Ligand SMILES: Nc1ncnc2c1ncn2[C@@H]1O[C@H](COP(=O)(O)OP(=O)(O)O)[C@@H](O)[C@H]1O
């Protein structure tokens with residue numbers, strides 16, 4: 003097991019900067035998710051850590067050893083890093099059986115034949131796939147392939163496990179079970195794990211810490227609770243938990259901060275280091291906005307008109323208008339229409355510059 | 357939905373789309389296509405089979421069935437020796453092209469070797485040029501009296517190669533076939549999932565291990581398919597056995613047939629047909645073995661996840677070594693022989709003993725352009741390529757549509773039978789077609805016209821054109837034509853308005869490929885040309901065989917130039933890029 007550290011890592015493809023100055027420190031045995039929308043550079047980051055690709059600049063260290071340094075050209079190729087990589091397509095070698103796939107990494111490590119057989123058995127039972135040892139990859143379902151890919155990677159005891167959207171080819175129904183299972187397996191081996199995903203709920207439920215990325219930059223790195231409760235910028239607020247983003251002007255009077263949107267004012271959490279008078283964006287989550295019963299009171303009370311609704315099962319999501327900007331809120335009542343009175347507390351309103 | 361507007365549609369058209377008259381039927385079109393294809397495919401084979409078991413030439417009266425032809429064939433030691441020679445020749449040639457083609461494909465498809473575009477272009481070159489021309493180029497440069505051979509001899513006293521040997525011939529043949537292996541492997545590499553190799557690297561394998569354990573096994577289907585194709589093409593090779601084999605007294609399959617059918621005054625048709633049947637059988641066995649060898653294609657292909665760019669393997673300084681090796685191969689084995697041929701065309705006599713500038717002349721071209729037969733061969737070939745190519749494209753496009761997009765009851769059968777011409781060597785197909793015009797009296801008028809050659813070439817290259825069409829049509833989403841039917845269009849309208857327009861790019865590249873093959877073919881026409889219907893390839897063969905190398909080189913140079921212009925034109929005007 004090893005810790006992992008990226009220092010000011012950049013990767014340019016021609017003139018295009020896919021990664022910009024990324025720094026990240028991952029502790030030994032930690033489960034860290036790289037979360038971000040498609041194309042933000044997650045796979046690129048993983049490829050750099052794995053040694054399949056070389057950083058344009060910056061330094062990558064695994065277990066205290068420099069494996070890549072773009073500034074002085076140090077580069078340890080993938081096969082010498084002893085990392086485990088599971089790709090989105092699982093990349094099971096189609097011309098080999100399950101047994102062949104799992105024993106090949108052992109074979110090249112010169113593990114004796116008998117021991118190889120034992121290890122294959124052991125790891126297959128660990129991923130609950132013992133009955134499939136003689137199948138070919140094309141004879142397995144997505145979820146089964148994913149398990150074999152993990153077994154093939156764990157069998158040689160990599161120091162860091164790199165997973166690139168490993169659950170995206172698993173049926174939606176099985177995905178939740180796969181999450182629990184994968185997390186248990188990771189704890190069992192206590193292997194440092196980097197888990198790439200674009201699915202915020204996957205990242206929040208599984209990780210020790212979440213690294214949110216956007217357009218090749220790391221925008222926030224913290225525990226799931228921190229990222230959810232204290233988003234560092236509007237992008238994080240929106241990407242993790244899809245907040246309402248409302249533009250307005252900040253006013254500060256005494257200890258109170260307020261957002262002015264057209265002719266309305268909204269009380270917000272007092273931001274640090276943002277001066278009053280400038281344009282700002284406020285984020286508030288739809289589930290924090292409540293429909294008020296008569297007599298209820300909140301920091302902010304708004305009378306708005308429902309324009310549209312999405313039925314979500316246990317709840318409904320309503321769309322309304324706030325000073326020309328769209329605002330959404332959730333309610334257990336799923337037959338609301340027309341004008342309603344909603345409220346939310348100032349503590350749930352985060353303000354960002356811009 | 358506004359019901360009044362729906363009503364108005366009905367009023368305007370007068371009928372609802374479901375009530376079309378039955379006879380506007382799709383079946384009529386499908387049957388027509390099926391019959392034309394069956395005729396083209398079977399015409400060359402059936403008469404040959406009949407001749408093989410007949411006791412005298414088919415155009416004579418009073419024919420009796422017999423197995424005597426086969427008996428005589430099996431007793432003929434010359435035949436058995438020629439079969440053996442051909443097999444050794446094909447095996448060595450195929451091995452050569454396998455190794456060179458696969459290595460080049462991997463270097464170009466998967467590594468950071470520089471100048472890939474240029475090298476890839478040069479690798480494909482030989483596919484556009486007939487074996488006859490390449491072979492002759494080789495003999496001009498590396499033959500016993502060849503330019504390089506003589507130069508070498510003057511410097512070192514002797515040369516370490518001999519083209520007039522089985523190995524020598526096999527290498528020339530291998531060079532001709534390299535593009536086939538190269539293209540198959542490159543396509544396989546491009547469509548295979550590069551993350552398989554990434555995963556192997558991450559699992560601790562060194563690049564060379566990845567290469568042997570992952571890349572090469574995944575190339576197996578491409579290698580098997582291209583090797584079988586190469587074996588077949590080499591068994592059927594005509595030019596090398598005739599140009600090199602005959603002077604060296606090494607008889608091979610096609611030279612055996614050629615000798616007994618063409619260069620004697622009273623051909624032994626029964627024996628020739630029996631030999632031809634034997635070859636067809638051998639080829640059928642080879643081609644069907646492919647089905648057995650490739651039983652489980654799923655074991656070699658994977659559905660990639662999201663599109664991933666292949667990572668190129670870093671070769672370090674070895675990339676220059678790789679580039680140098682490929683360029684050297686191309687220069688010595690491909691470019692130099694062609695350069696020799698072109699130089700020969702522009703000179704009166706080519707030898708290192710006399711400086712080239714003293715023998716430079718345009719006489720060969722003057723002779724060619726003032727001899728009616730040569731000029732006619734050229735114009736005939738162009739007409740056949742342009743018109744016959746279009747005719748062939750129309751047939752294969754309709755065939756693809758009937759096989760893949762109709763409910764025609766015999767479409768599976770059509771799919772399989774359309775591969776048959778691949779098993780029939782061009783020269784032998786020519787014999788078969790000749791028989792048809794003799795036996796079916798009403799077709800007799802075709803015999804002295806270029807229509808006969810158009811038909812023969814079309815038949816010969818149906819598998820080639822159909823292959824390209826089938827790949828293209830499979831990629832067109834079936835929901836597109838389903839929705840065509842759903843809005844009320846008939847089958848034929850759907851095909852005409854939706855499917856065929858989407859196939860236009862494939863048709864253009866098929867047309868280009870067919871034109872080039874029609875234009876360079878020299879074997880199919882051997883039995884079919886008559887005064888007035890000469891074609892370029894066959895004329896060249898005759899010229900080279902009778903030793904008119906100078907004028908022949910000039911004519912071949914003109915052929916090369918026209919081919920190059922055609923390819924450039926297709927690329928510029930129609931945006932068709934041939935073979936990637
Ligand atoms: N080899 C490459 N050449 C050029 N651009 C690339 C290459 N690999 C990735 N990119 C670009 O870098 C960006 C990040 O890609 P990637 O890391 O795959 O995103 P994701 O976060 O979805 O995994 C994308 O815009 C992609 O187009």
Ligand SMILES: [Mg+2]
Nearest residue numbers: 041044045046
């Ligand atoms: Mg990705």
